Amino acid sequence: MTKTPSLATSRIYVAIQFVLLSAFAAVILWNPGTALFASPAASMAGNVIGIAGLLVIALGFLALGRNLQVAPHTKEGAHLVQSGIYRVLRHPIYSGIALCVVGLWLREPTLPAALAGLAVIVFLGMKRRLEERFLLAAYPDYAEYRKRTVGFP
Numbered sequence: 001m002t003k004t005p006s007l008a009t010s011r012i013y014v015a016i017q018f019v020l021l022s023a024f025a026a027v028i029l030w031n032p033g034t035a036l037f038a039s040p041a042a043s044m045a046g047n048v049i050g051i052a053g054l055l056v057i058a059l060g061f062l063a064l065g066r067n068l069q070v071a072p073h074t075k076e077g078a079h080l081v082q083s084g085i086y087r088v089l090r091h092p093i094y095s096g097i098a099l100c101v102v103g104l105w106l107r108e109p110t111l112p113a114a115l116a117g118l119a120v121i122v123f124l125g126m127k128r129r130l131e132e133r134f135l136l137a138a139y140p141d142y143a144e145y146r147k148r149t150v151g152f153p
Contacts, residue, residue, distance in 0.1 A: 033110035050103025057096030072131035
């Protein structure tokens, strides 16, 4: 059994997430570099994927209710949410953010945006794994829940 991470580690992950998302937003807004490809279809797909990501995030927020927090450690007094979108997807907010990143990249397909987006998505996967360590320690039924749901990224 692995040791439960510290609250300090959890807070560091929140800070890193903020920096990476801010860097990705800056790259998208300032648009450095030349587009790797130009395609109205890719731009339209980016819109659809981005909107889908926002919808997934909203459904995650609704299902979490008062359990919502940015840090990966479990919130005191919270319970394991297994309803709504959480019936099928373990981390809809992380998944929704990843979809938004992909959608925005398809609209601004530059190498800097690709690298910044990849950093965000890889980090979300790392944060998901950290959060799952906290959840396994806090909720005895989390291991079974994890077997029957999809975890992305």
